[in-house]
Amino acid sequence: MTTQILTLPKETLKWEATMTMIKGHSIHYEQDLNADEYVKLMKRFGSCETPNQFMNPKKNPEIFLVTGKKDKHGKKLGMFGDTELGWHSNGNSRHNVEHILIGLYCVEEDVNTTLSICNTALAFQNLTDDQKNYYRGVTIKLKFKNNTIYNLEEGDPELEFMEASKGSIRKLVGTHPITGQEYLYFPYHFIEKAWHRMACAGGAKKSIDVNPMIQDLKGHIFKSRYQTHHVFHKGDLVLMDQFTSLHRRTPVYDDNRLLWRIASDYGSL
Amino acid sequence: MTTQILNFSDEQLNELAKEVVSKGHVILHDQHGLTQQQYVEICNRIGNCEYYNYFMNPKDHPEISLVSGQKDDEGKAIGVFGNTELQWHANGTARHKFDEICVTLYCVVECIDTVLSVCNQCDAFAGLSEEDKKRFRTIDIQLDNKPDAIYKNTDEDGHDLPEKTINTGKEFYKEDVDRRPLVGKHPIDGREYLYFMVPYIVGAFQDGERISHEALYEELWEKLFKSKYMIHHVFREGDLLFMDQLHTIHRRSAVKNLDRLLWRCAFDYSNIDFT
Numbered sequence: 001m002t003t004q005i006l007t008l009p010k011e012t013l014k015w016e017a018t019m020t021m022i023k024g025h026s027i028h029y030e031q032d033l034n035a036d037e038y039v040k041l042m043k044r045f046g047s048c049e050t051p052n053q054f055m056n057p058k059k060n061p062e063i064f065l066v067t068g069k070k071d072k073h074g075k076k077l078g079m080f081g082d083t084e085l086g087w088h089s090n091g092n093s094r095h096n097v098e099h100i101l102i103g104l105y106c107v108e109e110d111v112n113t114t115l116s117i118c119n120t121a122l123a124f125q126n127l128t129d130d131q132k133n134y135y136r137g138v139t140i141k142l143k144f145k146n147n148t149i150y151n152l153e154e155g156d157p158e159l160e161f162m163e164a165s166k167g168s169i170r171k172l173v174g175t176h177p178i179t180g181q182e183y184l185y186f187p188y189h190f191i192e193k194a195w196h197r198m199a200c201a202g203g204a205k206k207s208i209d210v211n212p213m214i215q216d217l218k219g220h221i222f223k224s225r226y227q228t229h230h231v232f233h234k235g236d237l238v239l240m241d242q243f244t245s246l247h248r249r250t251p252v253y254d255d256n257r258l259l260w261r262i263a264s265d266y267g268s269l
Numbered sequence: 270m271t272t273q274i275l276n277f278s279d280e281q282l283n284e285l286a287k288e289v290v291s292k293g294h295v296i297l298h299d300q301h302g303l304t305q306q307q308y309v310e311i312c313n314r315i316g317n318c319e320y321y322n323y324f325m326n327p328k329d330h331p332e333i334s335l336v337s338g339q340k341d342d343e344g345k346a347i348g349v350f351g352n353t354e355l356q357w358h359a360n361g362t363a364r365h366k367f368d369e370i371c372v373t374l375y376c377v378v379e380c381i382d383t384v385l386s387v388c389n390q391c392d393a394f395a396g397l398s399e400e401d402k403k404r405f406r407t408i409d410i411q412l413d414n415k416p417d418a419i420y421k422n423t424d425e426d427g428h429d430l431p432e433k434t435i436n437t438g439k440e441f442y443k444e445d446v447d448r449r450p451l452v453g454k455h456p457i458d459g460r461e462y463l464y465f466m467v468p469y470i471v472g473a474f475q476d477g478e479r480i481s482h483e484a485l486y487e488e489l490w491e492k493l494f495k496s497k498y499m500i501h502h503v504f505r506e507g508d509l510l511f512m513d514q515l516h517t518i519h520r521r522s523a524v525k526n527l528d529r530l531l532w533r534c535a536f537d538y539s540n541i542d543f544t
Contacts, residue, residue, distance in 0.1 A: 002497065029497035084382060112354060112522035114384040116503055224505035225271070225298035231386055233496035250382040250522070 002030035005237065006041045013044055014269050016239070020101070021179045024119040024245030027230060028237040033105060035060045038260055042103050046265035049099045054157050055079045066104070066259040068252050079158050082252035086149035087118065087222070089242040090263050092187035093144040095168040099263035100177075100242040106232035110257035114250045115230045121183040121244040123221040124173065131220075134196070135184065136173045138208070141193040143167035148189035167192075176243050178266060183244045186221055188214045221246075232259065271299035274311055274509060282314055285511070286541040289371060290457045293389040293517040294500065294510060300375070301507035305330040308375055308532055316537035319369040325349045336374065336531040338524050352524035356419040356468050357388070357494070359514040360535045363414040363469040364442055365449040369535035370456075370514045376504035380526035385502045391462040391516040393493045394452065401492070402452075404475075405463065408485065409448040411472030418468035448474060451485075455515050457543055462516050465489045493518075504531065 005016065005028050020026045033041065039062045042048050048062035055065045055078045068082030091097035104115070124132065144162050146152050152159035172194070174185050194213055197205045230238055240247060242263075274297055277285065289295050303311075309332045312318050318332035325335045325348045338352030361367040374385075394402065451473075453464050467490075473482035502510060512519060514535075 029495070111386070111520075112384075114382075114501060114503060114522065116381070223298070224503075224508050227503070227505075229384055229501040229503045231384060231496075231499070231501045233499075236496050248381075250384065251525070253523070 042262040046267035049263040064261040085249040108258040110254035138172040312534040316539040355521040378530040380529035382525040408451040412469040
């Protein structure tokens, strides 16, 4: 029997959480969880997001259904549809991102759909010192933009949910609140503006051209060696730290694919 | 700068081959700009390469098979395996015996929506109950080529597909056996593996008596294809993957970017010192 993460002692769970932060993700196979148990597990890490939207089951509002499936009236049952999803992480355009741990639990699989995870802390670590110093001085303005990571039609409740965030201004290089690791915060689809504050010259702030910066960073970050790929099978649980990783998904070929997603913080650990 | 395989010493290459056998696969990133000549040289340093002169083998480097859904100006496929999903398989297809048990795939043009899944048949065997291990050791399987076994040609591919010119099956290979053990012992490390050559099993025998290969197929599918035995890889340009074809089996999702191009070589380990 594979070790069940739900029943791990607190210290071991803490270790799992730390490894998730450092590596950006962890994968746990053959986890036999019902919805209540899954919520219980994620609450062992911290408090969970519960926006009470169409994709949150009433009984377990911490769960977000991730599926392309629709009901008999053609209404979406879950979020993220069935198309390719561009690189992103949770809460990209929110002012404060507290729920930095995402759990994805596979209920129904599609063996042709892949989740790619990119470790943005490792990507930062491997920059030259000059590059690190430069990017540490960059501030970015973020706002959700439709038709970037995926396309949502007008009137779609998911679009309303995604557009509700006002956006945020934050440093391109963050320091992880728990491990202290530096990482690149690079949901590039949503970067609207950027400034660089020089350490010298009295710390003057200068607006910079976003597109060349994005192209340059894409080349540094999205390298094969920083990426892990996962094809979900029933019972797989992937935990991802939303500061030290970004993720993308290939198109879904089987609309029955269903993942349960929960976003939590690390407050209980 | 990532270590470049082109500069590997013999000792480093030995270590690499040992890792391929022990893990079932190894991925080297950022091996950019290999020429066909260099790629073949690397493979030949490990062992003898299989080579044919089919449509997908470049004339100057027949050891390489182009893996691509690309077509030429006349609409003819330039490589094998098209752009549809590929069922679980390994090199050696329908053969009971073959020597080229290492396969490499080198990415020339990527498609980030296509995933290669590799399943470790050796770990899967080790994870079986003792009872299952004993029973599976008494089973032989019979393999043969079946049309459309690992992928289906679409109507638009037409009937004069160049792939239909590839010779295969028991008559072509002139094998002196008609079956092989379901549980093999790897010639290098001696570890046991399940040889579940999914699309090619046409018969099964337990202690010499024919049994239902369909029932065996269902059972093996459940026991082998578990997420914990798999790794997944999305090829980026410059990635070089090595897979042991006895310890692992692989599949591929559909290809979206039709320009995707991999170079493939299959070879033995005859130049490696495993001592």
